[in-house]
Amino acid sequence: MSTTTKKKKLQSLQKRGSYLSQAQNQINLLEKEKLHGTRFSEKLKEHGQFPLKPDPLEIMQVNVGYMCDLTCEHCHVDAGPDRKEIMTQETMELILKAIDQVGVKTVDLTGGAPEMNPNFKWFVEELSKRNVHVIVRSNLTILVSNKNFRTYPEFMKEHGIEIIASLPCYTQDNVDKQRGSGVFNRSIEALRVLNELGYGKEGSGLDLHLVFNPGGASLPPDQKGLENDYKIRLKEDWGIEFNNLYTITNLPISRYLDFLLAADKYESYMDTLVNAYNPVAADNVMCKNTLSIDWEGYMYDCDFNQMLQLKVAGDRQHIKDFNHKEILNRYIKIGQHCYGCTAGAGSSCQGTTV
Numbered sequence: 001m002s003t004t005t006k007k008k009k010l011q012s013l014q015k016r017g018s019y020l021s022q023a024q025n026q027i028n029l030l031e032k033e034k035l036h037g038t039r040f041s042e043k044l045k046e047h048g049q050f051p052l053k054p055d056p057l058e059i060m061q062v063n064v065g066y067m068c069d070l071t072c073e074h075c076h077v078d079a080g081p082d083r084k085e086i087m088t089q090e091t092m093e094l095i096l097k098a099i100d101q102v103g104v105k106t107v108d109l110t111g112g113a114p115e116m117n118p119n120f121k122w123f124v125e126e127l128s129k130r131n132v133h134v135i136v137r138s139n140l141t142i143l144v145s146n147k148n149f150r151t152y153p154e155f156m157k158e159h160g161i162e163i164i165a166s167l168p169c170y171t172q173d174n175v176d177k178q179r180g181s182g183v184f185n186r187s188i189e190a191l192r193v194l195n196e197l198g199y200g201k202e203g204s205g206l207d208l209h210l211v212f213n214p215g216g217a218s219l220p221p222d223q224k225g226l227e228n229d230y231k232i233r234l235k236e237d238w239g240i241e242f243n244n245l246y247t248i249t250n251l252p253i254s255r256y257l258d259f260l261l262a263a264d265k266y267e268s269y270m271d272t273l274v275n276a277y278n279p280v281a282a283d284n285v286m287c288k289n290t291l292s293i294d295w296e297g298y299m300y301d302c303d304f305n306q307m308l309q310l311k312v313a314g315d316r317q318h319i320k321d322f323n324h325k326e327i328l329n330r331y332i333k334i335g336q337h338c339y340g341c342t343a344g345a346g347s348s349c350q351g352t353t354v
């Protein structure tokens with residue numbers, strides 16, 4: 001009998017039939033009568049920041065599906081190989097119509113693993129024709145997972161795609177603990193492929209940014225300091241180069257909420273977030289200039305609200321009914337989870353906000 005204890009492969013909350021797979025149950029928990037800390041809306045009012053209103057729309061963040069080759073412990077999407085929700089080409093066409101109407105300059109493709117959407121390349125090509133800057137949130141492992149996906153780095157280079165890739169630590173142990181066995185080595189392999197193409201190299205114009213999120217129930221450390229550590233360790237240990245490191249705070253939703261509850265750390269984590277409220281960070285939350293769209297074409301203030309099924313305020317909530325004026329005049333839907341964006345140095349899909 002083997003003496004090694006193999007960690008059980010994680011499944012999505014949906015597959016496990018967890019009560020947290022229902023967005024409303026998460027909201028009930030977060031917004032229950034006896035709250036941990038002041039209500040987020042009250043906190044905004046204290047600082048004269050209520051209600052949250054959008055600035056001009058700059059980024060469309062399109063979630064092209066919840067399927068992923070990984071099942072990371074902290075995933076706020078509850079993504080995984082068992083998720084089948086995938087955006088169709090018809091929905092992408094509706095998004096392109098809205099982009100043409102507004103002239104959005106940046107589209108941020110996320111998932112799941114966005115590369116797993118069968119129309120991924122077609123969508124990128126259509127965006128490129130429109131001179132839209134494309135960001136892809138890649139988990140790296142998908143880029144070296146098989147012969148087909150190994151063609152993607154070259155394709156991304158051809159289209160000048162900016163890559164924002166998750167790598168929650170520069171050590172194998174920490175990455176594999178959070179993302180699954182073998183993930184670190186495959187991520188390093190993918191980073192080498194990207195570096196060879198010029199990604200992350202100074203002067204190449206091919207941006208490769210890495211994303212850190214804490215493994216435990218704490219706020220991220222100083223972004224610049226950690227970026228220096230990453231640069232030294234990845235260069236010395238693996239010869240890897242990259243542009244910037246983005247530190248992201250885990251929001252208390254989905255699988256991270258499940259993790260907090262299982263570790264009996266939910267209340268203390270909420271206290272940490274609430275006590276670290278920073279009004280400057282609240283002024284710069286990403287929902288002000290970004291609109292999130294789900295695989296079915298529904299619109300949200302951000303990817304987190306998407307996971308909580310909190311669609312944009314107003315009657316026109318589907319991209320087929322996109323109305324720029326209404327989107328700009330809406331108020332942003334908020335809740336206790338928003339404290340994750342306003343704690344300390346702030347957190348967004350582009351890292352800290354202050």
Ligand code: SF4
Nearest residue numbers: 068072075079112139
């Ligand atoms: S790679 Fe990203 S989307 Fe996939 S399970 Fe991990 S955190 Fe979720």
Ligand code: SF4
Nearest residue numbers: 285287302304338341
């Ligand atoms: S969770 Fe979403 S809606 Fe709330 S502050 Fe963050 S970006 Fe804005």
